[in-house]
Amino acid sequence: MIRAVYQWLDRRLRLRPIEEMLLNEPIPGGTSWMYVFGSATLFLFFLQLITGMFLAIYYAPTPDHAYDSVQFIMSSVTFGSFVRGLHHWGASAMVVAIGLHMLQVYLYGAYKPPREVMWMVGVALFLLTLAFAFSGYLLPWDQKAYWATQIGINMIGTVPLVGDSLVRIIRGGDHLGALTLTRFFALHILFLPLMTLGLIGLHLFILRRVGPAGVFEERRAVGKSGAVRAERRRRMASEPFYPRQVFMDAVVMGVVFLIVVGLAVGLPFPLADKANPSDTSFKPIPEWYFLFYYQGLKYVHGPLEPLATWILPAVFYAVLMFLPFIDRNPARNPVRRPTAILLGVLFLVGVFGLMTVSLQEIYSVPTTNPSVVRGQERYAKLQCNGCHRIHGSGGAVGPDLSYVGRGRDRAWLIRHFKNPQAVSPGSIMPAFSLTASELDDLTNYMLSLK
């Protein structure tokens, strides 16, 4: 049936040459599981496109209703929480996929001539992905969204001369509000998707004109006799894109899809409280892929701050963009590019090191001190999180306790737990009757939060 329709169309539109052009692209050195990251990224982009279109069915981009409409999707629409979960985790997965894709291209030296333009278009696509992540994060209009965006925009404000103007343009005014939300919404669902589709088209067009880079060296043929080597090279050079590479790409897409579905079902992404510009106690935690940067910012203060907020990122993106012209070593084999590989490794160690430190600071409890663990359990049992917030989870009635250990000492905390009003006149916190050891545990837990 499908075949008949295809043949009917083919007789009129002459589809066969296009089909052959699309499917028979030769991959030098043959198909490989190393070449799947680009199509995984493309797949995730389309998953974001589809789930995003469906989210837009119920979403309202106004500060009055954005939060309620997302709440409505989560609680009242069948599969609403699932679709939003797919979009949320799909975004994370896309950052991972594009990162792996760039690492593979870097490792294989595939950005080198004649593929400089393809690399640069790819870097532009990476920047668009980050813009997607940043603009999309604001849309639910909850506390996390509002304050994370506030901080992101303020960092742009540290750029000299143009910083203030840039901030105003991004916000659409002097504060984060209705005009910010509509422009982020338009950017996220219209400008960025169309630009991304265009650049993906260009990226693939260049790929088809230049051809895939393939293996960096036909090492596999080393040591064979001349005839064997020649025969092998001919066979490997002629392996077409279809069906084996398409099959590998499909398998990876299936696995990626399963992971995203699993995360959407198993780890739903709840809304925080509705954005409240007057609640300055909220301490937002950025998405995991910005954590390394968030951590790095903690080490730079005072006059050096612009270094971290914009100089280093600007230099990094500039180097990334013009990498093919900076790295003039013609070799593609990593063995013969020690400097490039060393720099790459250092970069990865830096990023993952900072990320690990950040995750530890945010989530881990020093398990060396069992009293702190017991204190954390006591905190949960007393439902302190009904009023207090620690790293973004909990209520906003009482003070945020994320860093309470920095400002308070043991004596103050113990007196406070015994009689809150004695040390904080006017506090509405009730006095809990705790045994001496429970009091000690809770205090130790508070002191560990810094």
Next chain:
Amino acid sequence: MERRTFLVRMTGFIMSLIGLTLSIPLVGYVISPAFRRQTQDWAETGSPDELAIGVPRELSYVVTVNDGWLKTTATKSVWAVRQPDGAVTVFSPLCTHLGCGYHWDSGDLTFKCPCHGSVFDMNGKVVAGPAPRPLDRLPVKVENGRLLVLYKEFKAGTPQQIEL
């Protein structure tokens, strides 16, 4: 099976599986609120004692309407008649012919619709005009001395009462 055929079929299988796993939730996502009945709450309209027996009165009250994620308030009005036995009958304010608003004529003691001349008596029965059925009665109850009404709308122009 040839290796090539296997790869092609597996590719097709995986892609169909992804498509199916995605399309079923997405279809449910789109259609689910479309078929959900709007839930209305009982609305308080005052005290039944304010109504004189046999004299219909138009009662206006404010209700909260759940419009998807939007909560709005709307003013509804209904016609209430206190019967000789004390029970209160409440009519939808829309004529059963084509949904016009009718009024009470205290001269000849009938409800009159200005659009096409339908006339109803105090019990909602059609006395004259094109109306295909009596006035629609709304659920009503008295709790703690307050008159509570459940607002509903019905399809106009049909001999049977069909709730919207």
